[in-house]
Amino acid sequence: MKIVADENMAALEPLFASLGSITSLPGRDIGPEQVADADALLVRSVTKVDEALLRAAPKLRFVGTATIGTDHLDTAALARRGIPWSNAPGCNAEAVGEYVLTALLLLAQRQGVELSQRRVGVVGLGNTGSAVARRLQALGIEVLCCDPPKAAQRAAGTWHELDTLLAECDVITLHVPLITEGQGATVNLLDEARLGMLKSGAWLVNACRGEVIDNPALVRVKRKRPDLKLVLDVWANEPHPLADLVALAEIATAHIAGYSREGKIRGSQMLHRALMQQKQQPQQTPALASLLPDSPLPAQQIESKLDQTELLSLMSGVYDLAAEDRLFRAALPDGFDRRRKANLARREFSAQTLYIADPSQAKRLAQLGFTVKEKSEDGV
Numbered sequence: 001m002k003i004v005a006d007e008n009m010a011a012l013e014p015l016f017a018s019l020g021s022i023t024s025l026p027g028r029d030i031g032p033e034q035v036a037d038a039d040a041l042l043v044r045s046v047t048k049v050d051e052a053l054l055r056a057a058p059k060l061r062f063v064g065t066a067t068i069g070t071d072h073l074d075t076a077a078l079a080r081r082g083i084p085w086s087n088a089p090g091c092n093a094e095a096v097g098e099y100v101l102t103a104l105l106l107l108a109q110r111q112g113v114e115l116s117q118r119r120v121g122v123v124g125l126g127n128t129g130s131a132v133a134r135r136l137q138a139l140g141i142e143v144l145c146c147d148p149p150k151a152a153q154r155a156a157g158t159w160h161e162l163d164t165l166l167a168e169c170d171v172i173t174l175h176v177p178l179i180t181e182g183q184g185a186t187v188n189l190l191d192e193a194r195l196g197m198l199k200s201g202a203w204l205v206n207a208c209r210g211e212v213i214d215n216p217a218l219v220r221v222k223r224k225r226p227d228l229k230l231v232l233d234v235w236a237n238e239p240h241p242l243a244d245l246v247a248l249a250e251i252a253t254a255h256i257a258g259y260s261r262e263g264k265i266r267g268s269q270m271l272h273r274a275l276m277q278q279k280q281q282p283q284q285t286p287a288l289a290s291l292l293p294d295s296p297l298p299a300q301q302i303e304s305k306l307d308q309t310e311l312l313s314l315m316s317g318v319y320d321l322a323a324e325d326r327l328f329r330a331a332l333p334d335g336f337d338r339r340r341k342a343n344l345a346r347r348e349f350s351a352q353t354l355y356i357a358d359p360s361q362a363k364r365l366a367q368l369g370f371t372v373k374e375k376s377e378d379g380v
């Protein structure tokens with residue numbers, strides 16, 4: 001079996017080497033020529049799997065994308081050719097939850113405000129939006145939710161219209177899939193009119209897909225409204241974001257909100273399971289712990305309730321978002337993909353063990369994702 005895979009996928013060798021030969025390539029270089037004799041194709045969000053690519057791959061029997069988003073796959077073309085495909089729902093939701101919380105605490109610190117005083121509107125309450133909402137609620141922050149598909153299914157929860165969130169929330173964070181056509185289209189969900197509805201002093205976070213916001217309109221609106229603060233991880237026309245928009249964002253990164261070592265491995269594990277199922281081969285997928293390097297972070301002892309600055313400092317010890325923001329800006333205009341590659345080793349908060357005696361503090365930090373243990377007799 002010949003497997004063509006994106007070189008930035010995690011754990012390719014340990015998971016897939018026993019199934020056949022692996023040719024790993026930069027995702028943006030995977031084209032018709034590269035898939036000509038492939039039996040399985042494993043991609044990330046940067047490879048367009050369209051009719052032309054599929055036509056060039058007569059032997060292809062499986063396509064897997066180690067991502068949540070599927071907007072780079074032409075699923076209708078896959079169905080027409082009878083090629084089973086799979087994505088990796090939820091694989092990187094924890095990383096997105098950690099990124100958004102860190103970004104909001106960093107912004108709060110820079111603006112000299114308490115995040116707990118701000119009401120947050122989460123748009124899209126699937127895997128990533130829920131991971132964000134859970135963390136905010138663990139900190140006692142008020143969260144309003146908007147998810148029309150869930151509301152229509154009468155899913156448990158209190159659902160609001162997007163326009164209500166725009167009118168009432170101090171922070172808006174976007175977690176919807178990119179849908180380009182039909183009634184549920186999300187492309188330009190935040191167009192110029194909606195951007196104009198953001199509350200005075202609002203913060204806007206986009207960690208889903210760049211095209212969900214009209215990027216040129218955002219430049220125009222932000223120029224008129226310096227009160228708005230932007231956290232942008234995703235951009236229209238990646239890897240070439242609008243330079244003016246990068247300059248106007250308070251925090252800017254290279255589509256790495258979902259990047260964590262754990263998330264990348266989970267994505268590869270999910271594709272391994274799907275491929276095994278497809279081949280009706282009963283091969284066990286190795287556990288996450290066996291594929292992860294040991295945590296490089298020494299355990300810490302937490303004695304008292306952490307304030308906002310201390311919490312941000314704890315989180316930044318695992319992943320330094322402020323530094324990433326600086327490195328991203330310095331890497332442009334050509335270094336978008338370089339910054340993505342540089343983030344492949346990022347660990348999730350679970351890599352940080354905390355010894356905590358106080359039960360309520362222990363519960364709160366465990367809800368944020370840290371590995372929490374009871375304080376031992378003689379400390380750490």
Ligand SMILES: NC(=O)c1ccc[n+]([C@@H]2O[C@H](COP(=O)([O-])OP(=O)(O)OC[C@H]3O[C@@H](n4cnc5c(N)ncnc54)[C@H](O)[C@@H]3O)[C@@H](O)[C@H]2O)c1
Pocket residue numbers: 068069070089090092093096123124125126127128129130146147148149150175176177178184185186189207208209233234255256257258259
């Ligand atoms: N920046 C990153 O690194 C990163 C990481 C993971 C995912 N993503 C992107 O984020 C998207 C969401 O990820 P997820 O795992 O939460 O997906 P998901 O499928 O679990 O959840 C998406 C949610 O959005 C809801 N939704 C759909 N249309 C909506 C609308 N118009 N308004 C409000 N809600 C709507 C859906 O009902 C669903 O609950 C992915 O499709 C992907 O494009 C980006």
Ligand SMILES: O=C(O)[C@H](O)[C@H](O)COP(=O)(O)O
Pocket residue numbers: 008043044045046066067068069070092255256257258259
């Ligand atoms: O859709 C997703 O899962 C995310 O956007 C993911 O983090 C994208 O990362 P990539 O596949 O480009 O490495």
